Amino acid sequence: MRTLLSKKLLPHRMPLRARLTLTYAVLFMLAGIVLLGVTYALFSQQIGRGGVKVLARTLGPPPAATASPGPSPTDRAIAVNDQGDVLTGKQAEELLRDQNRRIREAAATSLITQGGIALVVVGGAATGLGWLIAGQMLAPLHRVTDTARRIAAAPAADRGLHERIALAGPHDEVKELADTFDAMLERLDRSFDGQRRFVANASHELRTPLTVGRALVEMAMHRPSASPDVRQLGENLLQINLRHERLITGLLLLAGSETEITDPAPVDLADIVGHVAAQTSLEAGRAGVAVRATAGEAPTTGDAMLLERLVQNLVENGIRHNTGEGGWVDVTSRTRGGLVEIHVANSGPPVAPYEVPSLFEPFRRLGPDRVITAKGAGLGLSIVRSVARAHGGEVTARPRPDGGLAVTVTLPAAPDPYTLEPA
Structure with a gap:
């Protein structure tokens, strides 16, 4: 109460x-x-x-008419009023x-x-x-x-952890709070740095044995005396090896994309959209999917390689998770207000709205794509989100009513589009 x-x-x-x-x-x-x-x-x-x-007191004999036993003298007060009368x-x-x-x-x-x-x-x-x-x-x-x-407000959880309050002044409760906050930030910063270094080092260490294993499998497959069973086993091993290589490459890229862009350069997303559409046309043709590109002017600043990987992951994700023959992927770059956008939509199986947020988590895939023979490593959309946030942008996704997914990446526009140079 x-x-x-x-x-x-x-x-x-x-x-x-x-x-x-x-x-x-x-x-x-x-x-x-x-x-x-x-x-x-x-x-x-x-x-x-x-x-x-009392102004004055006088002593005198008592009046005769009122004589009575007791002391003979009488104490009388005298005062003067405002009119001058003596009372x-x-x-x-x-x-x-x-x-x-x-x-x-x-x-x-x-x-x-x-x-x-x-x-x-x-x-x-x-x-x-x-x-x-x-x-x-x-x-x-x-x-x-x-x-x-x-x-x-940093675009990623580990951004800005290098900041310190470094409060000066008397050692009171407020300074103790600031010092405790600085110590917490320092521990978190070391933890995130250690995590990134571990992922990068582990990925580099794992890449070498995978490369050696692929070479040995290819040598065994191409021997003249290799039987059909050996060649079929080699094909399966190469597919598994390729998936592991993609996983390691994705981990390296994810670890690199989570760092802040220290030297941004002018980039026009229209050039990247056209380049990625042409580069993925062969894979799209094998899958029976049509890639339609609308490359509108979209000047921004950042790392051209990471932005190309962002668009490529979205397009490849739309190709691999599609309906097959007759499917399509639309990729569009445009400028809207003070922002630039990359919009990628594709046909495909229906996606439940509650499953969309989990798609941006590492190693999260839908339904049958969770098996070991999946088409990807489960890092595509995670890399897209990390790259977007490293460039001060954001990613949103929504399921299409007819099936498939529509993903929109929003990035800050370049301050002066006329200063852009080809990336």
């Missing part, structure tokens, strides 16, 4: 700086009100102790009491009114000063937040 009440009463998503300032202001006003009340109480108590002040006895005491009451009321009114006004003015100044102090105190936290936001 308390949680629900606090959520209803407190402002939604009020910044921490505003909450701190509001807390300072409320505490200052409460302290000022208490101080003003205590001052008023002490002031009233001090004035009340004064009693009636004695009870009249003088009443006049003094009335003057004392009016002085007390005037002083109390002046204290409360002027003190309240002064409290409001000083409270406003204290609120502004609290806002400035809160901003200075929260500035290191904003620096930590900005660094974390830049790392989170």
Whole structure:
């Protein structure tokens, strides 16, 4: 109940700086009100102790008519009113009491009114000063937040991990938080670097025995004394070896594409689309699939080899996962607003919408393509996404109603398309 009440009463998503300032202001006003009340109480108590002040007292014999036993002298008070009349006895005491009451009321009114006004003015100044102090105190936290936001907005999980906050200043809780965050980033950076180095080194080490194995199989197959069974076994081994080589090549390319593009160059995706369409025409002809290319001007900047691999993976994926005879693959490059796009759509078997996100994960394939004789290594779309993110772009995919997949790669356009040179 308390949680629900606090959520209803407190402002939604009020910044921490505003909450701190509001807390300072409320505490200052409460302290000022208490101080003003205590001052008023002490002031009233001090004035009340004064009693009636007598201007003069005289001693004289008591009147004869009212003689009574007791002390003979009589103490009489004398006071002068505003009109100059001299008052004695009870009249003088009443006049003094009335003057004392009016002085007390005037002083109390002046204290409360002027003190309240002064409290409001000083409270406003204290609120502004609290806002400035809160901003200075929260500035290191904003620096930590900005660094974390830049790392989170990186196109890949390991981008930006080289950044450090390196907060200077006194060793307080905020600096301890920043140092802990820097230590976490350093460990993550080392972990990702080690992972990339391991993949690259393992891929290089595995490529050599596969090359030697392929050469030995080919030598055995082409011997004059080789039987048909040996040649058939060699063909099967070469297919398995080729799949492993594709896997290793994909791992190398995936490890390389996840690094940041340090030296981008102008590239026109229209040239890449035309080149890839011509290069894959032979494979498409054997599969009975028509590749239709619409190479519109799409200037961007980046690594031409990686961008060519991106388009080639999309086209090859559309050829291999198709319907066979009568199938088609459409690849289009175009400029839209401040972005350039590569759109690849193909005919093929239906794809469930919930299976589309998993297609971009490494080694993820659909249905029967998960077997060892699959047409690819399961890294094609993973490489596409890594290359796109390395160039500051993104990839989206959706299943077509008639079957197949439509993939769109969006990349930043080149700032000046007239400076493009052939890549």
